[in-house]
Amino acid sequence: MYQYTETDQTLVDERVAQFKRQTEQYLKGELTEDQFRALRLRNGLYVQTHAPLLRVAGPYGLLNSKQVRKLAYIARHYDKNYCHFTTRQNIQFNWPKLELVPEILAELASVQMHAIQTSGNCMRNTTTDHLAGVCVDEIEDPRPYCEIIRQWTTLHPEFDYLPRKFKIAVSGALHDRAATQFHDIGLHLVKNDAGEIGFRVLVGGGLGRTPIIGQVIKPFLEKKHLLSYLEAILRIYNLFGRRDNKYKARIKILVKESGLDHFSDRVEKEWLLLRDANELSAERIEAMKLEFTPPAYDLDAASDTSFEAHKAANKAFATWVDHNTAAHKVPGYKAVFLSLKAPDSPPGDMTDVQLDAVADLSDQYSFGEVRVTHRQNLILADIKQADLLALWQQLDSLKLATPNIGTATDMICCPGLDFCSLANAGSIGIAKEINEALDDMDYIHDIGDIKINMSGCMNGCAHQSVGHIGILGVDKKGAEWYQITLGGSSENTAAIGERLGPSVAKDQITRAIVDILDVYIKNRLEDESFLDMVNRVGITPFKEQVYATS
């Protein structure tokens, strides 16, 4: 994992000093609300319904145990003993005091963390595959490129006041786990006919109000041109992106309104002027790769026989292994998901006690590293199979072993009306209701792979439009209603969900979801996943059931 150099450390320290000064100036009335707003957002600080919200960057989802302990410390000392993990691999604190935020940022800087550009109309935290470096379908580890991009985007002097927020995601595997098709720029490592690895570049994807699937702007970009090409896209966007209407300001609208051809022509022209003077050297790439060399795996790990024996003897353990672990490229290892979706806790939340315990477990079993997934869970990426039973037992006692990864109760859920000032409707409460309605684990496992995403308003922070089932909170004459979509996907076959029909009332939404799942169980073909069935039969049977009852 990347370790800060003196330059990195100086930069975050100087940023803390700068924000401390800005906060003091604001509190003395020397900066207007508007001015301070722009500055605080660029340091991750929102002002929400109840209190400020601080969003901390999880650089491409990777944390070490020291950092996780620091998050626990901040949760304990500056918040109400918990934090929240987001779909963009970031960490949020819901109750910091505005005047103490510079102090929190200084704490973060002491463990090589920051909140720079986690909000505001600027380039945001770069995200990637949560199984990067360990998955079995990888073309190349994307993390070195993520770090190169992290550095390039951080405090970029020219592109910090963009028309709107700007998100970059990188995937290095065959299976896209980073939703690259729904980012302002999606980068997918691919191999060309000559066997060289480079990037397929997508542009103009995005969720939110107007979900759009990104389009390929460059089928193959040589690695050495990565930064010059990003710069060309950003310059064209900065100069020509709309600034007259914030709902039309994302790059997806620029691409759509000017047409992909015209947009790519502009980018290409700009890029040709930059390209040769801005190459990323092979040495820089190689040096960065060294920061992500694999840990010292036990090459004998697969010779362990206890794992199979424990699975045979312990059904609960076997079920957990089935659902909450993923294959690992090194024989005898697994990547382990920690479910932050226990039935009685808000999706993605974690307490200080859990954080500290997970830090210890990562030191003990997983080379001291923890990852944040795109579905608000955590991963210990390098677990020996011989250690799985002991780890499971400890996770179970921490309530982090609910065997529901990838299932109906592994919902993505935004903070909704409980915390967010923009919300139309509650989401955490509905997630809880759905959890209660689906309290039979066997039934949940029978339903199998399904992604339910729920957002409290059109901004779509929980990516409802790409949920296999999407739930969107809407306001109807001051009451909370919910619109349902089916068939969305953020994976390789990206799709935006189709609206089922009129929105349903709050007291009907859980029943509607249960109905939808029932229709699936009754009508699926053998081995057919929920998404496959929706793609085969369309929304009609679901629609008939949901609206027949209401």
Place this chain on the structure above:
Amino acid sequence: MQLVKDKEIVNDTWRYVPEDADLGEGDITVSLARWKSDQQSLLNHKGKVGLRLLPSDGVDSIVDDLDNIQLIELEFPDFADGRLFSHAWLLRSRYNYHKEIRAIGHYIPDQVFYLSRVGVNAFLPAKSSDLPFVLANLNDFTVKYQNSVN
């Protein structure tokens, strides 16, 4: 009026001439529209001539005129309009403009570090009490991650 130029506080010797006013004497700046429509009298003007650019003014349209332009003012109507950062970069890096580029209008002193990195070397703050902040904030960071003008 005073401004910060090349990290020092100096007196402003320039005057902006509004759209239909007489050019008068001394060092003046004019809008892009005036520059395009009134070029002959501007070239004959006794005193230096500069140009005031807005975010919506394309830099490309003045490339051939740069030799005759002694100062470029980038006027922020709103500090959040980031186009001027690219304008400055283009003027310096692509079109090799070496004379003064000055930020004026509604930017905030907290932006001057970025502005200086993209090539702005003079800062006329909205209020003169901001001069010390501008000077101090030019030194916000001693390190950088990416290439730009500075």
